[in-house]
Amino acid sequence: MSSSAQVQATETPGRLFLSAYAQHVILESLEDESRTERYQSKLSELIATLKRLVSLLDRMALFSDNEDLEDIHTVDLRLLVVRPMLADALLRTNPNNNATTTAPVPAATAGSGSSPQQARLSIIDAASQHFVTFLETCELLGLLKDSDIAVLASRGADVPGDAQAKRAAKIATYKREKEAKTKFAELLLRTAGTSSLSKAAAGKLPDTTDADADAAAAAPGASGLDEDTERDMTLGLVELWILKACEQLAFARQETQLIQFAINSKAQAGDQDSRVRQNAGGSSSDAAASASAAKPLKPFTITREMIRRNLLGHGYSNLPTMSVEQFMELEIARGNFLTGGGNEEESKQNQIDQKILEEESNEESDKATYKARDWDEFTDGMCHVLQQSFMIMIAAATSQLTTTTNSFPV
CATH class of the missing domain: 1.25.40.540 (TAP42-like family)
Structure with a gap:
């Protein structure tokens, strides 16, 4: 074997x-x-x-x-x-x-x-x-x-x-x-x-x-x-x-x-690369541009002075260059906001007028209420004063009458 x-x-x-x-x-x-x-x-x-x-x-x-x-x-x-x-x-x-x-x-x-x-x-x-x-x-x-x-x-x-x-x-x-x-x-x-x-x-x-x-x-x-x-x-x-x-x-x-x-x-990455190469057309200038675009970005340095300068600054890069009113006027001029509207615009104006009338009516009603309240306070005060004056006059008259009576001989 x-x-x-x-x-x-x-x-x-x-x-x-x-x-x-x-x-x-x-x-x-x-x-x-x-x-x-x-x-x-x-x-x-x-x-x-x-x-x-x-x-x-x-x-x-x-x-x-x-x-x-x-x-x-x-x-x-x-x-x-x-x-x-x-x-x-x-x-x-x-x-x-x-x-x-x-x-x-x-x-x-x-x-x-x-x-x-x-x-x-x-x-x-x-x-x-x-x-x-x-x-x-x-x-x-x-x-x-x-x-x-x-x-x-x-x-x-x-x-x-x-x-x-x-x-x-x-x-x-x-x-x-x-x-x-x-x-x-x-x-x-x-x-x-x-x-x-x-x-x-x-x-x-x-x-x-x-x-x-x-x-x-x-x-x-x-x-x-x-x-x-x-x-x-x-x-x-x-x-x-x-x-x-x-x-x-x-x-x-x-x-x-x-x-x-x-x-x-x-x-998927390979398909995307092939499409990029196909769109490039194979020219040397496009290849050079693609190569330059693939280069890393230039490094930058953050200094203490830059940090100190931006310490109390805004959290965003640029301040607004126009106000809200200016922006709205610009948008209206561009046609982004519709104006006019005929009956709709008239109804809106009527609503505004009605609101103004209601506010004026409320103001007049408040004025009348305040006036009536002041008149009530005035009348109440005058009644109290007149009552006090009348009591004083009665007391004075009574005192004078008593004195006159005592002056006559018996």
Whole structure:
């Protein structure tokens, strides 16, 4: 048997998955070195491994529509996360990266005329398709919650709704993710060194000299763990990738919208430039004028004297050069205001005259009121004075009569 045949014989789904998961863990630890050649090299290896595994699973048709979750073996169940792992690895690729990389990209980007933005769109589209396929399979197995089904139905689009309800949904998703991570970490810690999945989660690649990983894992008690613990750990891993797939679908949708907007803006700018060049006619004088117009403006300096001079000045640059009356006369002379109008003008004049008459009538009425009020005050005062004078006269007459009577002898 040739060496290539031996390699193909050892490429079983279980071994490829453990190798890919270990490479994924190593790649996440190198997140800060994403622009280095080392990172891109490991990313290329991971994508190549996952693509071989996806191709192998497609040929095997491991998951069918007529199977329930209980019908799938624990070792096969962990292979559900292969597609979201491939999608996550594809999203890590960057067509604009200047580092030396051999990371494979989807076939749609292979054209020589495709721009980096178009290449990125193809990568996002391929990754989104892997996420959707994974979520659809999980939905058939009953692993999705209502919020996950809503994300799958909208393909990550932002569904309009109540802001408070969206905030509550985000909080619930965060708590769910935190709980899933804590539970999975506890299971990994409990099975450290005994489970092949926990070894891969620690970044340890499977030994190629060992026996078939699938058969070893499928044997009851082969790893020293009970089947319930292995299945709980596998379901925890699937739960984490469900949450990540929903989140990445939303991010991919937003990034697609941004790239499409940038492409459309660039196309509109290119059309405008072509129209400008077409209108210019290609003459050298127009080209020189266009070049001179594109030069930056001459810099200017703001001095303290300028600031001091304008400190108590007006907030606008120029004072008005005419009054309001002058402006109205100018507008009338220009014909911007209509005059005349015949009966309408006469009715307006009658209204003005009527208003003047009413004002004069009101003034006369006020004068009459004031005059009557003054006369009432005068008469009241005169009556009081006459009454006082009459009383004084009576008192004087009485006094004189008494004196005269006393002067006669008895």
